[in-house]
Every structure is written in C-alpha cells, then in structure tokens.
Amino acid sequence: MSLVKQILKIVTTNHKYNTYHTLNKSHTKLTRLSQNYISQRFNPNVCWKCGLERKNLLSVFCSECYVIQNPQETENYFRLLNLDEKFDIDTKELRNKYRALQSHLHPDKFTNKSKEEQSISANYSSLVNKAYSNLQVPLKRAEHLLQLKGDKLGEEQTLDDPEFLMEMMELNEELDNISDIEELKKFNIKNKNQLEIIAKSIDECFRKNDLKQAKAFVIKMKYYSSLGNRINGLLREKGVVD
Amino acid sequence: MALNPSNQLLKSFCGSCNPFRILAASYHPKVIDHYENPRNVGSLDKNDQNVGTGLVGAPACGDVMKLQIRVDDDGKIVEAKFKTFGCGSAIASSSFTTEWVKGKSVDEALKLKNTEIAKELSLPPVKLHCSMLAEDAIRAALSDYKIKQKKPAEA
Numbered sequence: 407m408s409l410v411k412q413i414l415k416i417v418t419t420n421h422k423y424n425t426y427h428t429l430n431k432s433h434t435k436l437t438r439l440s441q442n443y444i445s446q447r448f449n450p451n452v453c454w455k456c457g458l459e460r461k462n463l464l465s466v467f468c469s470e471c472y473v474i475q476n477p478q479e480t481e482n483y484f485r486l487l488n489l490d491e492k493f494d495i496d497t498k499e500l501r502n503k504y505r506a507l508q509s510h511l512h513p514d515k516f517t518n519k520s521k522e523e524q525s526i527s528a529n530y531s532s533l534v535n536k537a538y539s540n541l542q543v544p545l546k547r548a549e550h551l552l553q554l555k556g557d558k559l560g561e562e563q564t565l566d567d568p569e570f571l572m573e574m575m576e577l578n579e580e581l582d583n584i585s586d587i588e589e590l591k592k593f594n595i596k597n598k599n600q601l602e603i604i605a606k607s608i609d610e611c612f613r614k615n616d617l618k619q620a621k622a623f624v625i626k627m628k629y630y631s632s633l634g635n636r637i638n639g640l641l642r643e644k645g646v647v648d
Numbered sequence: 649m650a651l652n653p654s655n656q657l658l659k660s661f662c663g664s665c666n667p668f669r670i671l672a673a674s675y676h677p678k679v680i681d682h683y684e685n686p687r688n689v690g691s692l693d694k695n696d697q698n699v700g701t702g703l704v705g706a707p708a709c710g711d712v713m714k715l716q717i718r719v720d721d722d723g724k725i726v727e728a729k730f731k732t733f734g735c736g737s738a739i740a741s742s743s744f745t746t747e748w749v750k751g752k753s754v755d756e757a758l759k760l761k762n763t764e765i766a767k768e769l770s771l772p773p774v775k776l777h778c779s780m781l782a783e784d785a786i787r788a789a790l791s792d793y794k795i796k797q798k799k800p801a802e803a
Binding site for chain 1: 703704705706707708709710711712714731733734776777784
C-alpha cells in the first residue's frame with residue numbers, strides 16, 4: 407500500500423510540475439505573441455507572427471510564414487482595395503479587386519487556424535466589406551473622397567441656396583402628385599439622368615481639386631439621391647422591380 | 649407544462665403583441681405620432697401679404713423643409729402649415745413647431761428654441777439637427793413675413 411501511495415505522490419507532483427512548466431511556457435509564448443502584436447502596431451512592416459520584415463506590404467499574407475497580416479490601411483478605402491484615389495473608378499475593377507481580396511481573407515478560410523488569425527481575418531474582412539459598400543455607391547464614394555481630402559458634410563452644414571431648395575421642394579411635390587406607373591418610371595429616368603450629370607461634375611471638380619465646388623455638387627447629389635430613394639420606394643410599392 | 653415559461657418569454661419578445669416595442673427602440677412614441685398623423689400639412693399662398701414662408705435644408709441628410717405662417721392684423725399667428733421631405737424626426741419637428749406657434753404672436757414665436765422641440769419629442773443626440781432645422785424654418789418664415797410687412801411702408 408505504501409508503495410502505491412509513493413508512486414502516486416511522484417506522479418502527482420510530476421504532473422503538478424508539468425502543468426506548471428507548460429503553463430509557464432504558454433505564458434511566455436503569449437507575452438511574445440502580444441509583444442509581436444504591439445510591435446506590428448508600431449511597425450506594420452514586420453510580421454506579427456514570425457517577426458520578419460515584410461517584403462510585399464500589399465500582400466495579405468507574410469511572405470515568410472504565410473500568416474494573415476493586419477491591414478496596412480484602415481482609413482483610406484481606395485488604398486485598402488488597391489485602387490486609384492479618384493471619383494471616376496471602374497466599377498468592374500472594384501468588384502474584381504474586392505472579390506480577389508475576400509477570396510483570401512474571408513473568415514471561412516480560417517476555421518482551422520489560430521484565434522489570432524481568425525480575429526485578424528474577421529476584422530480585415532469586415533473592413534473590406536465596408537470599403538466596398540462605400541465605394542460602390544457614387545454618393546458614398548464622393549463623400550469618402552471629400553473626407554480624405556480633408557472636408558466633409560457635417561450636421562452643422564447649412565445650405566444657403568433658396569433656388570435649389572425650391573427646385574427640390576417642387577420636384578418632391580411633383581412626385582407626390584404622380585399616380586401613373588409609366589409617369590413614375592419617366593420621372594425616375596429623368597432623376598437618374600440628373601444624377602449622372604452631377605456625377606460628371608463631381609468628377610471634374612475632384613480632378614481640378616476644386617473642393618468647394620465638389621462639396622456643393624455632393625450636396626446636390628445627396629438631395630437627388632433622397633428623391634431617388636423616394637421614387638424607388640413608390641415603385642416598389644406598386645410592384646415594379648428594376 | 650414545461651413549455652409555458654418559454655412561451656411567456658417568446659410572447660414578451662413578440663412584436664405583434666406589443667407593436668411599439670420594436671418601434672420604440674428607434675423612435676419615441678411622440679415622434680411616431682407626429683410622423684403618422686402629421687398636423688398642419690399643406691401650403692399657404694406664398695404671395696399673400698400676410699404669409700411668411702421659410703424654406704430650409706439640411707445638406708447632411710438631404711432634407712428639405714417648408715414652413716409657412718399666416719399672421720392676422722394684430723400680429724398673431726392664426727395659421728401654420730408645413731411640408732417636409734426627410735426623416736421621421738424632421739417631419740415630427742416641423743409638425744410640432746406648427747402646433748406650437750399657432751396662436752402665438754410673432755415675437756413670441758421667435759423665442760422657440762430647438763432644445764424645446766428636442767425635449768418635447770425626446771430626440772436622441774444624432775437627431776438634434778432635425779430640431780435645429782425646424783427652428784431655422786420658423787425663423788426664416790418670421791423674417792420673410794417681417795420683410796413683406798416693411799416693403800409696402802417703404803414704397
């Protein structure tokens with residue numbers, strides 16, 4: 407009996423030692439990891455996992471250990487999707503770049519990977535989604551571009567253009583009086599054409615770097631987009647889907 | 649028997665049993681009331697000597713708001729109408745404003761502050777600019793009326 411007890415004692419102490427040892431080991435591993443995290447925050451040119459300098463910063467993965475990296479860019483949606491910073495972008499190119507990126511970093515690809523990689527993938531992927539939805543819509547793209555250039559439409563923004571306001575009021579009232587579907591469709595086409603004209607003006611202004619004028623056109627686009635939303639709502643109510 | 653408690657639980661989450669539960673999460677009942685039954689919607693003749701018109705817009709949301717008042721010979725606002733194309737809070741703010749100014753004198757109406765509108769409608773901080781829009785609209789309408797009243801005297 408005493409022999410059995412002795413063996414048991416050794417095993418348990420050994421076990422205790424073991425767990426202590428591994429715990430200690432995993433603890434140091436954890437601190438090293440978090441240090442790398444921190445180091446990447448300060449130096450994004452270094453892989454958070456292996457600590458080596460990254461050769462291709464545009465790549466989603468480390469060229470040495472092939473582990474997913476945090477995005478280099480979080481504010482500029484154009485740069486995040488590797489697009490030229492302009493209003494008149496090629497929507498096909500946008501779509502292709504978005505899909506190519508998501509095919510690499512979608513969280514579904516990381517179900518068997520470590521927690522850190524999963525969380526990077528989730529954050530990166532949702533950021534890319536956000537960027538895509540912002541660049542896809544002309545109005546949001548224009549607002550984002552305006553913000554990148556250091557201007558924006560704040561809540562305090564006022565509009566001192568009674569003629570334009572009157573025009574928008576009248577267009578909205580005109581819409582209220584339309585009941586015929588064909589007429590509604592015509593009104594919709596007219597509005598879409600107007601939006602395209604404004605989009606061209608916005609593009610011109612950004613090319614000339616005339617931010618003041620660009621902002622004025624973005625405001626106009628906002629109003630015509632609101633009108634467009636109302637038209638679409640009415641069309642949907644009447645069962646028309648485009 | 650065992651299902652009963654969870655049934656109760658489900659009921660308490662069910663929107664159809666308590667229709668305001670879901671709506672109240674985004675808008676205060678007072679806003680919804682003004683939005684669904686707006687007071688004083690319409691237009692007055694803007695060329696009328698006794699009518700003041702205020703037309704304002706909030707570029708950040710693409711809202712446009714028209715507020716009109718009719719003032720009698722004693723300087724009292726006897727009629728107020730609005731037309732707003734915008735979000736629920738903007739509609740509620742203008743609807744409330746037309747109700748508030750009716751029966752007041754021109755000088756009294758000038759004292760309406762956006763904080764009062766926001767307080768009455770329990771607007772959240774992100775919607776405060778809607779109440780500011782309504783304040784701007786009533787001020788614009790009052791100044792339009794005053795300008796109209798001065799003109800014939802000058803002529």
